[in-house]
Amino acid sequence: MERRVARATDRRTRGELNELNEPNESNERRAPRSRSRPKPRKSPQNQPQTRAGSLKSDRRGAPIGYNFPFLRSYKRSTWKRNVSTRSKPLWWTCARARPTYGGIFDYDDKALRLIEVNRELEDPTVWNDSKHAQALGREKKLLDDTVGKLTSLHDDLRDALDLFEMAREEADDETLIACETDAQALEARVGDMEFRRMFANPADPNNAFLDIQAGAGGTEACDWASMLLRQYLRYCERKGFKTEVLEQTDGDVAGIKNATIKIEGEYAYGFLRTETGVHRLVRKSPFDSSGGRHTSFSSVFVYPEIDDSIEVDINPADLRIDTYRASGAGGQHINKTDSAVRITHMPSGIVVQCQNDRSQHRNRAEAMAMLKSRLYEAEIRKRQEEQDKLEAGKTDVGWGHQIRSYVLDNSRIKDLRTNVEISNTKSVLDGDLDPFISASLKQGV
Secondary structure, three states, rough: OOHHHHHHHHHHHHHHHHHHHHOOOOOOOOOOOOOOOOOOOHHHHOOOOOOOOOEEEOOOOOOOOOOOOOHHHHHOOOOOOOOOOOOOOOOOOHHHHOOOOOOHHHHHHHHHHHHHHHHHHHHHHHOOOHHHHHHHHHHHHHHHHHHHHHHHHHHHHHHHHHHHHHHHHHOOHHHHHHHHHHHHHHHHHHHHHHHHHHOOOOOOOEEEEEEEEEEOHHHHHHHHHHHHHHHHHHHHHHHHOOOOOOEEEEOOOOOEEEEEEEOOOOOOOHHHHHEEEEEEEEEEEEOOOOOEEEEEEEEEEEEEEEOOOOOOEEEEEEEEEEEEEOOOOOOOHHOOOOOEEEEEOOOEEEEEEEEOOOOHHHHHHHHHHHHHHHHHHHHHHHHHOOOOOOOHHHHHOOOOEEEEEEEEOEEEEEEOOOEEEEHHHHHHHOOOOOHHHHHHHHOOO
């Protein structure tokens, strides 16, 4: 008899322990067992409320986030724990990246290469070859940027998934909506990194110089050049780039004859290099009393800033350096002293000038940096011509070879290389150039 009681007690104890080890249903009591057949599960449209103020629903009755990539594994239920807690990847690229989240970004290879580069730079003998050491330094900078961004993206995605799991278990509507916002921000960051994979030019990460030259059209062309200057300054402001007008020559009546701006920012040259070419404007001229339509042209030339790690040999005997008085605002000092500097490279005919500073020495140094960058760009384009891989080089800049037409009367701006056409002319002239630049980079213009 005692043995039977002991066995029964042991079975009852084991049953209670098993029940304690089973996962608890969040925000619900365990229903008593019944011998009757269980009722069929109701569809999401007819799902009863599980708490006061149940989850917000879309027009099909599904909870908010029902169709969002984060929530694809929960399509057949509301926020309950009766489904798998393993979410599908947020983007299709992540499926290829598991478990190392490298995917199309080659995270593993870049991380290993970064370790190798750091190991080489720690070796004191690497500086015996200064060129090799400088090349390793540039490679380390790019790898640090890429690996750091991918690691940060992975950590933020993991935190967002953890937050989503907790909010789903607690049926926290506000947090779930915030998770969708965070997911959209993460998706935008991945899209930006995928876009930057198109920057294959070694100089793409560098700062840039942008030259604007008024062409045929007289006063109308000068005004068009000033409109382009404003457009690119606004674009750089949108992208977070720092700009500085190094040289500007005003037109006789209105606008500018030419201008040079320096653009500092991450991948400044990569974003702007496809803007090199002739830009055509068609409008009813405000300078024509009869209101006739005028066509004018201005050319844009973009070239990268070259740092000191890249050697460009310049023979001082090939240079002609002129100084003159700067024009425009600046006080008596800038108007009475020869602070402006113009440098002409005789073999190539390249001319650069700078007058933005009160000091002639600083203007000379800035002009030499511009000349160095122009010569480097000319050499790169020469090699590209030899390889038949031209990318809208400066040789393509000529009247009749426009890359983009701005027809303001018809509210139409069209890129003739990619056939991208936009009717919101005001937005484009205010610096919204992303549709044109994205299309040109994707098509390898």
